[in-house]
Amino acid sequence: MSLMQAQRQGEKYPNSTLLQSSNELGWSTLFADLRSHSRYKGPGAAPPPDAEVGIVVRGSDEGPVTCKVAGSWKSAWPTTGSIWLRPTGVNSDEARIDSANLQVLHLYLPTGVFTGLMDDYNLPAVPGRSIRYSCGVQDGLINQIGLSVLSEMTCATAAGRMLVETSSLLLAARLAHSHSETELIRSPIGSGHRLDGGRLRRVLAYIEEHLAEDITVTDLANVACLSIFHFTRAFASATGVPPHRYVSQRRLESAKAMIATGSPLSEIAFNCQFSSQSSFTRAFRRATGMTPAEYRRTLQ
Secondary structure, three states: OOHHHHHHHHHHOOOEEEEEEOOOOOOOOOEEEEEEEOOEEEEOOOOOOOEEEEEEEEOOOOOOEEEEEOOEEEEEOOOOOOEEEEOOOOOOOEEEEOOOOEEEEEEEEOHHHHHHHOOOEOOOOOHHHOEOOEEEEOOHHHHHHHHHHHHHHHOOOOOHHHHHHHHHHHHHHHHHHHOEOOOOOEOOOOHHHOOOHHHHHHHHHHHHHOOOOOOOHHHHHHHHOOOHHHHHHHHHHHHOOOHHHHHHHHHHHHHHHHHHOOOOHHHHHHHOOOOOHHHHHHHHHHHHOOOHHHHHHHOO
């Protein structure tokens, strides 16, 4: 999300405070804002250019959130974990928030992400528009996806962009499958869509050759000659972990080897695709229980 887009989201939610944003993280398949919302009564939010998912991460029982959409009022209590869904281009005429200090994670899913599901679902021409406008729904999978994205915003990992790429695809699939106005047809995984030994070896070799570079799930799916959605499921089935976690584990092992050779920690952080040495330190400590410097001392 560009700075201008982030500013527009602030105008869209005038009685809110931006707490965190994915603006500087380089994500392209999913944009995210964590906002604190205060009581509000006035015009509704402008039509979003992308499908929008709002997940309440800190709720309230002070009062409901009410919106007027196409002349019809919709209301729900903003309990923690409740979800608001807004299709692409749908306007909210009026809005009222009767609770204070709500924290909501807003996820914006570009239309292009849905095209990765064309092989798996009978999607309409503009899939983001087919999502039902919903208030206060419960969906454990969407909530889990949102929390993983929020965690990545808070503490970036070595394969964070891959995680977000996969998360955006899973989110699009969930919206298409469970929250669409149109009945969709899911295609089965045929034998030609499985990750056989030859394809898996090519993918693993590609990962090893490009550990110090920016690897995307799209890159790996292309190496395997599979759609992104099929590849993600097939890789997890073949290795026991999703692509982003496998790459993160391999980068951690690579980092340990570089630490043992005495390479500067800033250089290791860069080679392992971390945005900064501090992000590398936090992720390394979370994975091993010690900082890179402490780990180096254990080798002496």
